[in-house]
């Protein structure tokens with residue numbers, strides 16, 4: 001293993017589902033890379049949990065993206081805690097994973113959220129990949145122009161988002177050709193020697209935004 005290789009983490013929000021999540025995991029397997037999935041608790045069903053378990057078996061990481069995908073600064077502390085606890089419990093019981101990281105819906109963050117959510121907050125470099133008018137090529141271009149060593153790449157595996165699946169056929173081979181190793185978020189922090197700190201939002205393990 002070459003420890004001087006630049007590192008990046010592919011991440012996917014808003015699943016799991018039995019269509020796009022499966023297509024993404026198949027792409028990851030095809031290229032022999034891993035990624036991290038940030039799940040919405042209310043999307044975890046028996047069927048979608050099975051797809052997420054498959055991702056876990058491939059070496060992917062399963063993380064928390066709230067229960068209901070609400071803008072959480074508007075919630076009470078009790079509601080915030082319930083959003084996190086429900087999804088963590090559902091991931092543990094139905095997928096068999098231990099979530100380590102939280103991605104706030106809409107990257108909407110408040111001091112109160114840091115006080116009440118005991119997980120590191122993850123953002124990432126995005127490509128507006130929830131907009132139909134952004135083509136697969138444009139999604140790939142945006143990611144590939146913003147990526148640096150230590151980047152977390154924020155994409156979406158919501159149902160029907162085939163443009164992001166297609167963008168992976170550009171993004172993954174290009175990153176590999178640039179020498180990148182694609183790893184999970186946990187592995188990115190570990191390999192960078194960075195301990196995630198509460199009260200910060202990470203888009204790159206080497207650079208944080210303080211709130």
Ligand SMILES: [Zn+2]
Pocket residue numbers: 013014065069105106
């Ligand atoms: Zn989301």
